[in-house]
Amino acid sequence: MQQPIIFVTGTDTDVGKTFVSTLLVYKWQANYWKPVQTGIESDDGDSVTVSKAECGLPWKPEIYSPRYELLKPLSPYKAMDYEPEVDIRLSDFEIPKGSDSSPLIVEGAGGVFVPLTRNLETMTDLMRKLAEKQDRPFKIIVVTRSGLGTLNHTLLTISHLQNAGLREHIMGVIVNGERNPDNVQVFKDYGLKILAEVDKSESAAAATKFIPPLCQFLK
Numbered sequence: 001m002q003q004p005i006i007f008v009t010g011t012d013t014d015v016g017k018t019f020v021s022t023l024l025v026y027k028w029q030a031n032y033w034k035p036v037q038t039g040i041e042s043d044d045g046d047s048v049t050v051s052k053a054e055c056g057l058p059w060k061p062e063i064y065s066p067r068y069e070l071l072k073p074l075s076p077y078k079a080m081d082y083e084p085e086v087d088i089r090l091s092d093f094e095i096p097k098g099s100d101s102s103p104l105i106v107e108g109a110g111g112v113f114v115p116l117t118r119n120l121e122t123m124t125d126l127m128r129k130l131a132e133k134q135d136r137p138f139k140i141i142v143v144t145r146s147g148l149g150t151l152n153h154t155l156l157t158i159s160h161l162q163n164a165g166l167r168e169h170i171m172g173v174i175v176n177g178e179r180n181p182d183n184v185q186v187f188k189d190y191g192l193k194i195l196a197e198v199d200k201s202e203s204a205a206a207a208t209k210f211i212p213p214l215c216q217f218l219k
């Protein structure tokens, strides 16, 4: 079977995409790629965070370097104002060569409508571009917060992905934070698939237990 590409997006920045990506890397014995990283003047970046994680699980992921790294902790579109020599284009992004022997976790920057290129293409356009070019299965996971405010953010995000032609690629939602069964029930009422509920305060090794095996989703 071809190894899938799983794009991890979220309802916002700081909802736990990197935490969830780390869990998926270890749970599914996957490699990791962050195509665009911003904010490296003040932060090591998510690739370093994932590479430093030790889940106590026998897996050593390959961490592929970002295609673009920008200094300012802003959307890629706005961060380019401070580095005029950088010109992000959708055509610059290629799935890393040699990454096809394992699943690949691809982590976005911010949420689905984050502006990426000078002509206002967004993270969703990047997902669509990567999905179109693949012969590998391409799946999208939306990381959401568990608490108040998440219904609006999550339903908007899913609706946007569906309207952008990515409906068939949406694998489901991973809910991060203190358990909130009422919100999870509302997601289900709207037909969303809940892949896992994890809590950012748990250790990564413990939290991987809540995530089912990948094969369950790829039948």
Ligand SMILES: C[C@@H]1NC(=O)N[C@@H]1CCCCCC(=O)O
Binding pocket: 013, 036, 037, 038, 039, 072, 073, 074, 075, 076, 108, 109, 110, 111, 114
């Ligand atoms: C600084 C962080 N670095 C990164 O790679 N993602 C964050 C940036 C998210 C941009 C969110 C823009 C917005 O939605 O307002």
